Amino acid sequence: MNDFPRFNSDYMEGAHPRILARIAAENLKKHPGYGEDDICAAAKQKIRTACACPNARVEFLVGGTQTNSTVLDALLRSWQGVVAAASGHINCYECGTIEARGHKVIAVPGQNGKITPATLSDYLAGFWADEDHDHMVEPGAVYISHPTEIGTLYTKSELSSLHEICRQYRIPLYVDGARLGYGLMADGTDVTLTDLAKLADVFYIGGTKVGALIGEAVVFPNPEIIDHFVTIKKQHGGLLAKGWLLGVQFDELFTDELYFKISRSAIEKAMRLRELFTAKGYKVAYPSPTNQQFFLLDNETKRRLAEKVDFAFWENADADHTVVRFCTSWATTDEQIEELEALL
Amino acid sequence: MNDFPRFNSDYMEGAHPRILARIAAENLKKHPGYGEDDICAAAKQKIRTACACPNARVEFLVGGTQTNSTVLDALLRSWQGVVAAASGHINCYECGTIEARGHKVIAVPGQNGKITPATLSDYLAGFWADEDHDHMVEPGAVYISHPTEIGTLYTKSELSSLHEICRQYRIPLYVDGARLGYGLMADGTDVTLTDLAKLADVFYIGGTKVGALIGEAVVFPNPEIIDHFVTIKKQHGGLLAKGWLLGVQFDELFTDELYFKISRSAIEKAMRLRELFTAKGYKVAYPSPTNQQFFLLDNETKRRLAEKVDFAFWENADADHTVVRFCTSWATTDEQIEELEALL
Amino acid sequence: MNDFPRFNSDYMEGAHPRILARIAAENLKKHPGYGEDDICAAAKQKIRTACACPNARVEFLVGGTQTNSTVLDALLRSWQGVVAAASGHINCYECGTIEARGHKVIAVPGQNGKITPATLSDYLAGFWADEDHDHMVEPGAVYISHPTEIGTLYTKSELSSLHEICRQYRIPLYVDGARLGYGLMADGTDVTLTDLAKLADVFYIGGTKVGALIGEAVVFPNPEIIDHFVTIKKQHGGLLAKGWLLGVQFDELFTDELYFKISRSAIEKAMRLRELFTAKGYKVAYPSPTNQQFFLLDNETKRRLAEKVDFAFWENADADHTVVRFCTSWATTDEQIEELEALL
Amino acid sequence: MNDFPRFNSDYMEGAHPRILARIAAENLKKHPGYGEDDICAAAKQKIRTACACPNARVEFLVGGTQTNSTVLDALLRSWQGVVAAASGHINCYECGTIEARGHKVIAVPGQNGKITPATLSDYLAGFWADEDHDHMVEPGAVYISHPTEIGTLYTKSELSSLHEICRQYRIPLYVDGARLGYGLMADGTDVTLTDLAKLADVFYIGGTKVGALIGEAVVFPNPEIIDHFVTIKKQHGGLLAKGWLLGVQFDELFTDELYFKISRSAIEKAMRLRELFTAKGYKVAYPSPTNQQFFLLDNETKRRLAEKVDFAFWENADADHTVVRFCTSWATTDEQIEELEALL
Secondary structure (H helix, E strand, O other), X not given: OOOOOEOOOOOOOOOOHHHHXXXXXXXXXXXXXXXXXXXXXXXXXXXXXXXXXXXXXXEEEOOHHHHHHHHHHHHOOOOEEEEEEOOOHHHHOOOOHHHHOOOOEEEEOOEOOEOOHXXXXXXXXXXXXXOOHHHOOEEEEEEEEOOOOOOOOOOHHHHHHHHHHHHHHOOOEEEEOOOHHHHHOOOOOOOOHHHHHHHOOEEEEEOOOOOOOOOEEEEEOOHHHOOOHHHHHHHOOOOOOOOHHHHHHHHHHOOOOHHHHHHHHHHHHHHHHHHHHHXXXXXXXXXXXXXXXXXXXXXXXXXXXXXXXXXXXXXXXXXXXXEEEEEOOOOOOHHHHHHHHHHO | OOOOOEOOOOOOOOOOHHHHHHHHHHOOOOOOOOOOOHHHHXXXXXXXXXXXXXXXXXXXXXXXXXXXXXXXXXXXXXOEEEEXXXXXXXXXXXXXXXXXXXXXXXXXXXXXXXXXXXXXXXXXXXXXXXXXXXXXXXXEEXXXXXXXXXOOOOOHHHHHHHHHHHHHHOOOEEEEOOOHHHHHOOOOOOOOHHHHHHHOOEEEEEOOOOOOOXXXXXXXXXXXXXXXXXXXXXXXOOOXXXXXXXXXXXXXXXXXXXXXXXXXXXXXXXXXXXXXXXXOOOXXXXXXXXXXXXXXXXXXXXXXXXXXXXXXXXXXXXXXXXXXXXXXXXOOOHHHHHHHHHHO | OOOOOEOOOOOOOOXXXXXXXXXXHHOOOOOOOOOOOHHHHHXXXXXHXXXXXXXXXXXXXXXXXXXXXXXXXXXXXXXXXXXXXXXXXXXHOOOOHHHHOOOOEEEEOOEOOEOOHHHHHHHHHHHHHOOOHHHOOEEEEEEEEOOOOOOOOOOHHHHHHHHHHHHHHOOOEEEEOOOHHHHHOOOOOOOOHHHHHHHOOEEEEEOOOOOOOOOEEEEEOOHHHOOOHHHHHHHOOOOOOOOHHHHHHHHHHOOOOHHHHHHHHHHHHHHHHHHHHXXXXXXXXXXXXXXXXXXXXXXXXXXXXXXXXXXXXXXXXXXXXXXXXXXXXXXXOHHHHHHHHHHO | OOOXXXXXXXXXXXXXXXXXXXXXXXXXXXXXXXXXXXXXXXXXXXXXXXXXXXXXXXXXXXXXXXXXXXXHHHHOOOOEEEEEEOOOHHHHOOOOHHHHXXXXXXXXXXXOOEOOHHHHHHHXXXXXXXXXXXXXXEEEEEEEEOOOOOOOOOOHHXXXXXXXXXXXXXXXXXXXXXXXXXXXXXXXXXXXXXXXXXXOOEEEEEOOOOOOOOOEEEEEOOHHHOXXXXXXXXXXXXXXXXXXXXXXXXXXXXXXXXXXXXXXXXXXXXXXXXXXXXXXXXXXXXXXXXXXXXXXXXXXXXXXXXXXXXXXXXXXXXXXXXXXXXXXXXXXXXXXHHHHHHHO
């Protein structure tokens, strides 16, 4: 491994030091198994409070793929699939885990990584108007991510429209929040955590990429939409014997607004990073206000940059240009940004 | 049920009379179960001969959905999916049966209902070039249909190219032949059954829509590509206790070229039908040389026509126009065509 | 194939001649697809009447494995399994099709092929008393067959007790009736079709083994216990384009009590067959009042018999003895029984 | 939560302090994702060395259910199931996760929690002798656990026999080692880690219950028996973005024989615990030489004990007696044992 500055992803470090300290403090105590401990209970309560959603059910899982797979398996019946943007994570990078449990990902065209209300509405109206719909996969849920795969954000108005459409067709709206903190703390967004708890039927608060060692917190504002979630979670390998290990991390993240503060830090670093690039004349590929920044580089520039700093290949734009991704995270320091500046 | 002339589909009648007569002749004999009878053996041999493929394995199944589901389940490993045109039957009208057994349908853009060699090649090259392909669904087979969903046909050159690409990536090419007879006997096609047996790794000879009561014959030119097919077939509900019932139908269809003769009859009726429509100024929607004919009607014309004859709605072209489908079949008579002519 | 008298199974012949005649009469008419035709409607009505169950939903499927797989998939949620006798068909001879769709067959000890009420009650009470039941597969349905795998029959009192237990635990009782006619027409049974419609939540009336070419009729006395059955049926390969083909057979079977008459004929032949064997000193292995008769043979007798007549191996009793099965069916003739008598 | 001494399970504490210290030391470094880091590589190498198995493939997963589900999914084809003792963990307490991915758990009778070579051999011989085996679930792997569900251990001779039988039938032997350390360090065992690597085709070294925060290390002595394991692992939610978190724990556990030392400590505590109980006249329920100790208590004694100390209910022995489980672990201290002694 080289010692280049690394901006490849937002999951390279472990946990925020406060979290490690909490784990150490709890480490040799004896906790009941499977998340039935007091720390999990306290963490869930803090999340309910932060969501202004006192009746919400909160469940902890280990990682993002597992969470998407488990939640969708819990929401969908055997004859149903989930609507997602063609570019959505579950359609592209979940190695078929949704299908492995029997459910089609029904891809609809995305725009800037998002499903527009018009696209969703047209698709659902068309499905139910088709007299052969018994021969087709019924849309049983809608999947979006916030931020999206390319760092873009829904507006409150867009989320409200998607929410309304889902109400009309009586299907749940599920929001993948692997990087939720970075979305909530972005400049210019009008979407808050409490908005999300009103507009989504299920969402998860990503921990793995936002300060936790591992862990995601799924929130069901209305617990009645699911059944037997603990068993389904176990089938998907998400029921940890040491469930307190997940609870303690979210308990800490939702104490003194740590989750939001460290998310904001990543945003500030990302905005500085973008300024560095644009000041040097680099072209922004997608308009991301979040911690993932995408630049369009000619291949020669990309090659030269790759000799000094680590970043992620995103996609080939054309024969001569490439889109690359630079990520900041809760752990990114001013020094790291300055080091990058010196190299550009 | 009205007594309109009916051109809705090609599966409205039962079986060719010769087939019913054969079933009656065999009816009270005692046959070994599960297709291990002499009639199945004879039918398989006739199909091998017709395919010029002496080592082929031939397996009978009941219907098209079951055949697609069973064959793909047999071809794919748990981490694999099947590449299909976005408009392909398995992506649209199989109610998720492929996904229900754990496999993603990887949709690529189609052209005239077909996957072009360039599209396939680009997709496969891109997949393997992606350094994250371990996080994606691996393409484990390619699905096409011949004729396609909209009645179009591959040329021998196109099939050869698809075959070559599949060879290069070591994945099987599977051809859904629900209406195969109508494709093979179309005017202008250069694809024969023996070509298909050379260029496809698996294909099926559709019976349900081409003269049989029920039944499809799957051909594996190289039997080594599958394993435990009988058990997989049983898991999919396709292993009939009275397997001879399927064998006897194909034995008859492949005696005296019955399959080809009745397919040709349907083509001739379809060509006459198309002439009737175009002579009256109707516009052809898709260039189908097979038994399915698609016309673009303004909605008023469609309404008037629907008062006199039964046909299938296909899709809305725009706010004022509709694509409709008229099917002929092996059972279509001259009288039925003349009756239609009188109504147009 | 030798020309021995054949008593191997009850699915060696095709259909009752009246059924073939009906198919021939309907053969060249144009029927709507997928079972939405008038013949299916009429057949369903006749079955409702025979069951004295005017609101029942009736659905036709192709074969027994498919029916078990489809019905259980429709009854069970993803965290549930089905309770069955360890000797039950779905636990032994369905090649894992229940599991292939994600559901455990929860085996409990059987007695004479049956689940006793005490066994069921103890199992269910134990499951719910176990504080770890969230880590276990929840019993979501109970499967029995009538007649059972070894030809035995439940009494009305036993069925009533199972029914009560299932009510108590709010899970459906599903009765596999692959050979139902032979059970209903057996000497000494007190279970009628209308009893079954009161005591089972789902059952099927077997056609394949009782006079039909192919086909099983599933009856849901209370249609509300299932959802989206047509789509699930299609996923399992059971939705025939030519659905009328199944309807027409049951329409005929339930006209003039054909189903019951031919079932009774098989019973009479079976009783004669048993008398022949016992008169010659053969020992009955299981006390079956139905069309399957099981005898315990020493291996030398078995070998000699196998040189003259075809029957089924059932199981090794010990090193020197074998259980064998002789089946009669609706098609068994007096001549065949006499021929057998001459050989014993 | 009361403050009773707790002997409920072996997963109540977090990690050995050396492991927490290592995580803290690595916490703010930037690690490549998905286990492709140097620490994982080093940990795998240490495990290979400890197993004397230089070519082994080692893969880290998060927990036991996930490991069993992932490994068996990787070993089995769609028509195969896994043979296990009826009392085996995957047959009883994995909530159907094996079946959820399509595979039957084929239960055979156990003895003292173990499958005897004779039972396995008889079952496999019987399966392949059955002429209907194409209608049955083919045994595709054998699952045992060491220690078993009730703490018993296989002898080297028993493992060798199971190994030979699996060789003969060409199916892999998979050993669930959730508590492997406690088995390897038990008094009187003749099975070493290197033996296991010779006799099993796959096994896992349990971390969650033996000193790690979370994590299990799967060892494939011959890597060729699996394919696409990374993708399968991701489908099962076991591919952590922060894979180094698992690697670092095993790196520490396999440094200076930490894994073995802490396992031995648990054994010593368990032996003292057993002596305390037997000295007081309590009756041992199962002959476990490992960290789980089972006692047969009359219900009044059980009730009284439960007022002072936490332990696990195991099963009802009869109306008046109960089997209970007391666990020690790597973290059990002398003080805890002494505290228990004072209470008995």
